[in-house]
Amino acid sequence: MIAMFDSGLGGLSVWRAVARALPDWPVTYLADQAYLPYGSKSREELTERSLRIGHFLHQQGAALLVVACNTATSAAVDVMRRELPIPIVAIEPAVKPAALASHSGRIAVLATEFMLQSARFRSLLQRHAGTVEVLPRPGRGWVELVEAGELDSQAAKEKVAAVVEPLLAEHVDHIVLGCTHYPFLAPLIRELVGPDMVLDDPADAIARRAADLLAGMTPSQPAGYRFYTTDDPAHMSDVLPVLIGQPYPVLHAGI
Numbered sequence: 001m002i003a004m005f006d007s008g009l010g011g012l013s014v015w016r017a018v019a020r021a022l023p024d025w026p027v028t029y030l031a032d033q034a035y036l037p038y039g040s041k042s043r044e045e046l047t048e049r050s051l052r053i054g055h056f057l058h059q060q061g062a063a064l065l066v067v068a069c070n071t072a073t074s075a076a077v078d079v080m081r082r083e084l085p086i087p088i089v090a091i092e093p094a095v096k097p098a099a100l101a102s103h104s105g106r107i108a109v110l111a112t113e114f115m116l117q118s119a120r121f122r123s124l125l126q127r128h129a130g131t132v133e134v135l136p137r138p139g140r141g142w143v144e145l146v147e148a149g150e151l152d153s154q155a156a157k158e159k160v161a162a163v164v165e166p167l168l169a170e171h172v173d174h175i176v177l178g179c180t181h182y183p184f185l186a187p188l189i190r191e192l193v194g195p196d197m198v199l200d201d202p203a204d205a206i207a208r209r210a211a212d213l214l215a216g217m218t219p220s221q222p223a224g225y226r227f228y229t230t231d232d233p234a235h236m237s238d239v240l241p242v243l244i245g246q247p248y249p250v251l252h253a254g255i
Contacts, residue, residue, distance in 0.1 A: 001221050002210060003062035003077065005030040005053050007038040008147050010181030011068030012243050014091065014203045021207035022207075025214065026078065026221045027030040028060060030253055038071040038141055039114040046075035046119035054084045054253050061221065062086055064082070064213055066206060069178050071112055087213050093178030094200040096128035101198065108135045110163065111178030112143070135170055139163055139182055146181040149242035152188070160188040168193065173174040175198045184243060188197070228253040 002018060004011055008031050013170050015029050022141055035041070051073045064204055066089045067080070073090040081088050098107045115138040125134055126148055141159045150156050167175065175197060177183050183201045190199070191192070225248060229236040233250040241247045 001026045001028055001061045001219065002066065002214070003028045003030070003057035004068045005032060005050075005057065005061065005072075006069040006180055007031075007244055008036045008072065008143065008181070009239060010143065010146055010179060010184070011066075012240075013180050013183040013201070014066060014068040014206050015110040016244060017207040018210055020206075021211050022214065024223050026166065026220050026224050026226070026229070028057065028062065028226040030057060030228040031230070031236060033147070033229050035230065037112075038069060038145065039143075041075075043058045043075045047079050050056040050076035050080055052235035052255055054080050054088075058084060058086055063217065063220070064089065064210060066210060067091060068206075068216065069208075070115045070179055073079050074115050074118040078138045089206055089213065091180065091206055092124060093136065093176050093203055094103040094205070095124050095140055095176060096149050098176050098198070098200045099129050099134075102132050102156050102162040102174050104133065104136065104171050106133045107174040107176060107197060108137055108167050108170070108171060109176040109178045110137050110139045110142075110182055111166075111176075113138045115178060124152060135167065135172060136176035139179060139185075142185055143179065143181045146184045146243070147239070149239040151184055151242065156185065157188055160185055161192060164189055164192045169244070172197075174198045174200055227251065230255060 002025050009123045064087050077090040227250045233252050236250045
């Protein structure tokens with residue numbers, strides 16, 4: 001079984017890619033909505049929380065764990081890799097491909113403030129930005145929009161425009177979606193930036209990496225999808241069809 005977790009529902013943007021790439025594998029997704037938002041937590045809190053979730057998912061039979069949350073990756077993935085006995089695929093903003101492909105020499109990275117202020121993000125820029133100028137911008141209020149399934153409201157349009165419209169004068173040619181919630185707002189971003197702007201989403205790369213690690217392995221369970229939340233299953237059940245197109249039962253994880 002492939003297990004995935006995020007602070008909330010944003011990681012479903014990665015779930016979509018993994019489900020497409022590995023249709024024969026069962027996938028379990030856990031939304032840690034009782035502890036949302038992760039961006040307001042300390043590194044120590046996030047590490048403890050991520051380890052607890054990792055152990056829970058391993059006990060459920062996970063053969064591979066996808067950390068579908070940039071903030072959790074930044075805070076906890078190194079410790080998780082030391083302490084959990086299964087391979088871990090961790091997401092991070094797609095700075096490298098954006099920097100390599102940029103023609104203008106300027107790219108924007110949209111992410112949570114925790115991620116943008118982290119040592120891991122600074123290291124990412126040092127390793128991969130090269131001579132490209134990177135404009136980091138927090139998507140304030142965007143996570144809450146996606147958690148509510150509010151993808152096309154007037155409030156959503158205004159909050160997205162407040163971040164994206166100023167970038168139009170900055171001559172960036174790539175916008176890196178550095179939080180897994182943000183791809184769900186990509187249609188609103190696209191309306192503002194037009195067809196030529198590249199929106200970099202690492203979800204497909206994560207799915208390819210998972211497929212590489214699972215190559216030659218046979219699932220021990222039949223294909224299918226299971227969803228957990230640490231908060232109210234009814235709320236997640238209501239929003240799932242908005243984000244992934246169909247309903248699924250949601251279980252409560254008391255962790």
